Amino acid sequence: MQNSYFQSIEKLPSESLLPINEVLDQLAFNxxxxxxxxxxxxxxxxxxxxxxxxxxxxxKTLDTGKMTYWSRSRNxxxxxxxxxxxxxxxxxxxxxxxxDVILCQVKQTGAACHxxxxxCFYLSVDxxxxxxxxxxxxxxxx
Amino acid sequence: MQNSYFQSIEKLPSESLLPINEVLDQLAFNxxxxxxxxxxxxxxxxxxxxxxxxxxxxxKTLDTGKMTYWSRSRNxxxxxxxxxxxxxxxxxxxxxxxxDVILCQVKQTGAACHxxxxxCFYLSVDxxxxxxxxxxxxxxxx
Numbered sequence: 001m002q003n004s005y006f007q008s009i010e011k012l013p014s015e016s017l018l019p020i021n022e023v024l025d026q027l028a029f030n031x032x033x034x035x036x037x038x039x040x041x042x043x044x045x046x047x048x049x050x051x052x053x054x055x056x057x058x059x060k061t062l063d064t065g066k067m068t069y070w071s072r073s074r075n076x077x078x079x080x081x082x083x084x085x086x087x088x089x090x091x092x093x094x095x096x097x098x099x100d101v102i103l104c105q106v107k108q109t110g111a112a113c114h115x116x117x118x119x120c121f122y123l124s125v126d127x128x129x130x131x132x133x134x135x136x137x138x139x140x141x142x
Numbered sequence: 143m144q145n146s147y148f149q150s151i152e153k154l155p156s157e158s159l160l161p162i163n164e165v166l167d168q169l170a171f172n173x174x175x176x177x178x179x180x181x182x183x184x185x186x187x188x189x190x191x192x193x194x195x196x197x198x199x200x201x202k203t204l205d206t207g208k209m210t211y212w213s214r215s216r217n218x219x220x221x222x223x224x225x226x227x228x229x230x231x232x233x234x235x236x237x238x239x240x241x242d243v244i245l246c247q248v249k250q251t252g253a254a255c256h257x258x259x260x261x262c263f264y265l266s267v268d269x270x271x272x273x274x275x276x277x278x279x280x281x282x283x284x
Contacts, residue, residue: 002215009276010257016276020267023274036178038189045187047180050243062269073144095274096262097255101192103263113239115152120238121245125162127204132165132237134151134158 003028006099024058028100034070035102039112041119042091042105048112049120051078053102065090067106086110116140145170148241166200170242176212177244181254183261184233184247190254191262193220195244207232209248228252258282 005026009018029035034052041048051069053061057077060068064079067088071078081087088106095102113120116139124133147168151160171177176194183190193211195203199219202210206221209230213220223229230248237244255262258281266275 011280012276014276014279017271017273018265018276020269020272020274023265036192038180038192040189047182047189047245049238050178050180050192062267093267093269094263094277095265095267096191097257097259097264098262099265101262103189115239117239120240120243121236122239123160123165123237123241125204125235125237127162127235129159130162131159132162134154134156134160135236137156138153 003099006097010097023095023099024055026099027055027058027095027102028098029054032072034072035100037067037069037102037104039067039088039104039106039108041108041112043107046119047121048088048106048108048118051080058102061090061104062093067104081109084110084114086112088112111139145241148239152239165237165241166197168241169197169200169237169244170240171196174214176214177242179209179211179244179246181209181230181246181248181250183250183254185249188261189263190230190248190250190260193222200244203232203246204235209246223251226252226256228254230254253281 033054037053038050039048054070057068057070067080069078087109091105093104117136122135175196179195180192181190196212199210199212209222211220229251233247235246259278264277266277
């Protein structure tokens with residue numbers, strides 16, 4: 001979606017610097033105050049998952065270096081790995097041209113997916129056969 | 143968000159096959175009938191952008207092999223590249239464990255970002271300096 005603040009900065013030359021809070025204050029949070037956050041393994045470049053943050057979750061993630069989402073099902077902050085031990089350490093964060101998506105490079109400990117698969121995108125569409133293939137077996141921690 | 147259909151299939155063994163429409167019919171579209179779609183360059187593995195599809199846009203993308211989003215600002219289908227020439231050819235599509243995010247590997251022609259930058263995530267957060275750096279110069283087609 002177009003956002004006048006992000007439109008106003010898009011022609012700034014490379015290496016221009018902006019105050020972090022000026023930009024974060026203009027993010028296009030949805031009507032629940034959330035923004036989608038993509039996490040990508042900083043080594044393999046695999047996309048691991050997408051989840052949601054509110055402004056406070058962004059601040060917590062930046063302050064602690066641990067990816068901290070807002071759980072929509074549990075309605076509370078969710079430090080990824082707090083239960084499973086599968087933490088995501090923040091390596092770098094970037095914001096898109098419309099200010100409505102965040103991309104984080106992370107160091108993933110263990111599996112990103114709650115099923116124990118390395119990442120969450122294990123349902124592969126095969127348009128030749130009109131089938132969807134499950135990639136990898138679930139592995140739950142005992 | 144938890145989705146009982148996707149929970150029911152998560153323990154199926156690797157290489158299990160499911161009918162494509164059975165799975166697509168169970169996707170967790172939001173209250174606007176949309177699902178977030180991440181596009182990733184199939185060679186560089188760079189995350190290019192995130193946009194939205196409805197069920198028809200998914201079908202169009204699978205049928206044509208051209209990434210076809212739903213534009214929330216223009217309220218219509220948006221074949222990426224139809225205006226700019228910067229098409230995204232679909233290489234593969236996968237769905238996440240909760241059925242609420244789609245990831246596509248694409249062959250990107252030209253720039254993915256409307257600013258002419260290679261991808262949309264050109265605002266880089268530097269937590270050491272509390273600044274955000276613009277990466278790359280905008281380049282608009284004449």
